Amino acid sequence: MVKKHTTHQGNGEVYGTQNKGTAPGGGWGALRAVEEHMLRQQVPFVGNALMLSMNKHHGFKCPSCAWPDPIKPAMAEFCENGAKAVAWEATRKRVGPDFFERHTVSELSRWSDHELENQGRLTHPMRYNAATDKYEAVSWEDAFQDIGEELKSYEDRWRVHLYTSGRAPNESAFMFQLFGRMYGINNFPDCSNMCHETTTVSLPDSLGVGKATTILDDFDHTDAVFIFGQNTGTNSPRMMGNLHELVGRGGAVVTFNPLREKALVRFANPQSPMDMLKPSGTTISSQYHQVRIGGDIAAIQGLCKVVIEADDRARERGEKRILDHEFIEAHTHGFEDYADHCRALDWARIERHSGLTREAIEQAADVYMKAERVICCWGMGITQQKHGGDGVQQIVNLLLLRGNIGRRGAGACPVRGHSNVQGDRTVGIYQKPKEAFLSQLDKVFDIQSPRRPGADVAECCEQIVAGNVDAFIGLGGNFFRAIPDIDRVAEKTLNTLKMTVQISTKLNRSHLIHGRKAFILPCLARTEKDVQAGVLQTVTIEDGMSNVNGSTGQIEPASPHLKSETAIIAGIARATLPPHTKVDWEWLSEDYARIRDRIEAVFPTMFKDYNARVGTPGGFHLYNAARERVWETESGRANFLYPGDTLDSSMSSPDAEHFQLITTRGHDQFNTTVYSLDDRYRDVYGTRMVVMMNPADIERLGLEEGNLIEFRAVAEDGIERRASGFRVMPYDVPEKCAAAYYPETNGLIPIANRDERSHTIAAKSVPVTIHLMDTEQVQQQTGVLASA
Numbered sequence: 185m186v187k188k189h190t191t192h193q194g195n196g197e198v199y200g201t202q203n204k205g206t207a208p209g210g211g212w213g214a215l216r217a218v219e220e221h222m223l224r225q226q227v228p229f230v231g232n233a234l235m236l237s238m239n240k241h242h243g244f245k246c247p248s249c250a251w252p253d254p255i256k257p258a259m260a261e262f263c264e265n266g267a268k269a270v271a272w273e274a275t276r277k278r279v280g281p282d283f284f285e286r287h288t289v290s291e292l293s294r295w296s297d298h299e300l301e302n303q304g305r306l307t308h309p310m311r312y313n314a315a316t317d318k319y320e321a322v323s324w325e326d327a328f329q330d331i332g333e334e335l336k337s338y339e340d341r342w343r344v345h346l347y348t349s350g351r352a353p354n355e356s357a358f359m360f361q362l363f364g365r366m367y368g369i370n371n372f373p374d375c376s377n378m379c380h381e382t383t384t385v386s387l388p389d390s391l392g393v394g395k396a397t398t399i400l401d402d403f404d405h406t407d408a409v410f411i412f413g414q415n416t417g418t419n420s421p422r423m424m425g426n427l428h429e430l431v432g433r434g435g436a437v438v439t440f441n442p443l444r445e446k447a448l449v450r451f452a453n454p455q456s457p458m459d460m461l462k463p464s465g466t467t468i469s470s471q472y473h474q475v476r477i478g479g480d481i482a483a484i485q486g487l488c489k490v491v492i493e494a495d496d497r498a499r500e501r502g503e504k505r506i507l508d509h510e511f512i513e514a515h516t517h518g519f520e521d522y523a524d525h526c527r528a529l530d531w532a533r534i535e536r537h538s539g540l541t542r543e544a545i546e547q548a549a550d551v552y553m554k555a556e557r558v559i560c561c562w563g564m565g566i567t568q569q570k571h572g573g574d575g576v577q578q579i580v581n582l583l584l585l586r587g588n589i590g591r592r593g594a595g596a597c598p599v600r601g602h603s604n605v606q607g608d609r610t611v612g613i614y615q616k617p618k619e620a621f622l623s624q625l626d627k628v629f630d631i632q633s634p635r636r637p638g639a640d641v642a643e644c645c646e647q648i649v650a651g652n653v654d655a656f657i658g659l660g661g662n663f664f665r666a667i668p669d670i671d672r673v674a675e676k677t678l679n680t681l682k683m684t685v686q687i688s689t690k691l692n693r694s695h696l697i698h699g700r701k702a703f704i705l706p707c708l709a710r711t712e713k714d715v716q717a718g719v720l721q722t723v724t725i726e727d728g729m730s731n732v733n734g735s736t737g738q739i740e741p742a743s744p745h746l747k748s749e750t751a752i753i754a755g756i757a758r759a760t761l762p763p764h765t766k767v768d769w770e771w772l773s774e775d776y777a778r779i780r781d782r783i784e785a786v787f788p789t790m791f792k793d794y795n796a797r798v799g800t801p802g803g804f805h806l807y808n809a810a811r812e813r814v815w816e817t818e819s820g821r822a823n824f825l826y827p828g829d830t831l832d833s834s835m836s837s838p839d840a841e842h843f844q845l846i847t848t849r850g851h852d853q854f855n856t857t858v859y860s861l862d863d864r865y866r867d868v869y870g871t872r873m874v875v876m877m878n879p880a881d882i883e884r885l886g887l888e889e890g891n892l893i894e895f896r897a898v899a900e901d902g903i904e905r906r907a908s909g910f911r912v913m914p915y916d917v918p919e920k921c922a923a924a925y926y927p928e929t930n931g932l933i934p935i936a937n938r939d940e941r942s943h944t945i946a947a948k949s950v951p952v953t954i955h956l957m958d959t960e961q962v963q964q965q966t967g968v969l970a971s972a
Contacts, residue, residue, distance in 0.1 A: 208465025209447025277304025332759025349661030350602025370638030386573030392816030405593030413565020417447020476539030508587030607726030
């Protein structure tokens with residue numbers, strides 16, 4: 185194997201790209217990575233012991249992805265990236281007042297994302313001092329009072345936005361939305377707006393629900409799994425175990441994804457001794473179709489065309505039908521129109537837009553037709569597209585053709601990101617609440633909630649840019665690093681926001697992009713014991729398949745000065761809202777069972793016997809009507825939906841002169857948290873400043889491997905957006921497509937580049953041009969790196 189090294193400019197470290205070897209995803213590399221990260225965070229013994237309690241009854245839920253737990257978990261029910269997340273928050277490193285005394289905010293702003301978070305856990309509440317440009321320690325009482333007085337001073341309370349990260353459990357999320365509505369707003373931008381809001385908005389039009397119709401058990405009974413736009417090995421690694429088992433019993437995995445991702449090609453299950461003895465692991469995807477960026481709709485409609493026309497031929501010949509006509513007639517609406525649409529599609533158009541040949545699509549359709557039970561999974565490669573909602577609905581159409589909704593071993597499986605992003609929405613974190621929810625909330629708490637719709641993430645960003653936001657409170661997350669158009673939004677944040685409040689576990693970029701007043705309020709992590717009024721508390725998490733489990737921290741808090749998210753929200757609410765309100769915030773925050781009682785009162789059917797069921801091993805599933813073939817749509821049926829001009833109106837036209845850029849995570853990354861600068865699944869080491877390109881494109885542009893390039897965004901608003909210093913790396917990606925890491929490329933994404941219905945930012949399809957940097961630019965870039 186040949187490995188090419190170049191010195192990383194500015195810090196003397198080595199980075200490089202290497203030709204793809206035979207090492208599979210998972211395997212010994214995963215085990216080594218876990219131990220390396222435990223050592224880096226100085227918790228080799230505590231961290232490894234802690235892992236035995238993760239995703240177990242009476243243990244804690246993984247703070248990383250939302251993949252469900254089996255009812256009977258294995259002894260080691262965790263994955264490599266879950267272990268990294270635990271090491272990251274259980275670290276022995278600390279960021280206290282002495283750290284902030286040594287560093288100004290201006291200095292910290294020049295640090296990388298990895299360097300900031302790698303300093304360790306926050307230990308004290310901090311308040312920004314503009315005179316010294318430093319954060320300084322403040323008492324909790326003074327912080328709450330100052331925040332409350334500021335919030336009470338605003339004449340227009342709709343200029344306040346409350347952001348929620350998917351890390352927040354049901355209890356704190358419910359308290360947060362209650363506080364916001366009692367304050368008088370529905371501005372609840374949340375991390376779902378950045379990822380699977382497309383699913384949440386478009387899936388109900390098809391099926392009447394916005395969640396997965398599958399449960400984990402279905403993966404044990406399916407014949408085939410079709411994966412669209414989802415890098416399973418990095419973003420939901422425990423799912424690889426389910427795919428590995430499926431392949432082992434003769435099932436099929438068919439993948440549609442622009443980048444050829446290592447784990448979906450071959451995977452060695454670290455819990456399988458036989459797999460660990462194989463040098464190349466197990467082949468996972470029996471077919472791997474590298475659809476061009478934005479070409480998924482064409483590919484899926486091509487699949488449907490093949491299946492429908494095969495059924496037409498079977499009818500003509502008097503043979504057994506391919507489609508499930510009994511299901512279609514009893515349960516669906518709009519089939520004939522959709523079938524005619526697919527029959528009329530021209531194969532030349534399908535091939536041009538999808539980037540796949542007719543033969544390849546027919547091969548995938550053959551697997552679908554032969555499989556009795558099929559699950560379709562999708563990730564942000566579908567949802568973060570300008571026509572992402574249409575893409576979701578085409579996946580549902582494919583499932584409906586053969587009755588693959590509402591039966592065991594089949595169904596729609598959106599693979600959610602952060603661990604409780606779905607639960608937060610369930611308990612009320614939503615900018616467009618329904619009347620039934622608000623009426624019940626008002627009844628339970630004797631309040632009057634506002635009815636006016638609030639702002640999502642994209643609208644929040646637009647309002648910041650317009651100078652129409654006074655205050656921002658973040659319940660976890662790293663909002664000002666995760667958003668699109670980051671440079672424009674950050675400039676306005678620093679110049680116009682009166683106050684920012686960040687409830688956080690670790691230092692991140694959002695603490696440095698702050699308002700005139702700014703607070704860092706350090707909270708307990710998922711792994712830590714949460715003791716209120718002398719009693720150890722349990723919080724609850726809803727995974728990506730609507731299963732609710734308890735989570736109880738296991739280790740001592742990083743600092744005696746930390747508070748729980750729930751206690752922090754209660755403190756802000758007491759300081760902000762009139763004292764005569766009938767909500768006793770302190771009483772609620774002292775016992776989380778009381779909060780769950782109130783959640784049950786607001787959602788009496790969904791959360792019936794909430795506290796009793798939380799104690800059940802394996803938790804409990806929330807009701808899903810579509811899983812029971814009950815269709816809560818306007819038609820009363822599952823709907824075949826399609827926009828007739830999707831292929832022609834797509835921004836990602838294959839005939840365009842620009843590239844389509846995917847912004848993607850590295851393997852040592854979760855959301856904006858960068859655990860290291862390596863991505864061993866893509867053979868990138870010591871840097872994140874690379875652009876992955878097809879070799880033919882590199883040659884066509886007159887570039888060479890290792891050249892530094894600049895991206896220039898292609899946008900209709902005329903605003904110049906550039907990002908430079910990315911080193912060219914040959915990679916297995918379709919022509920006219922490229923990939924680079926997020927969030928380093930977020931400044932290239934216009935806020936308007938989003939799905940039309942859900943406003944989800946189209947971060948997986950960013951129109952750009954690519955330009956070789958000249959000598960002067962390279963020298964300037966070298967200087968920037970050196971100063972950093």
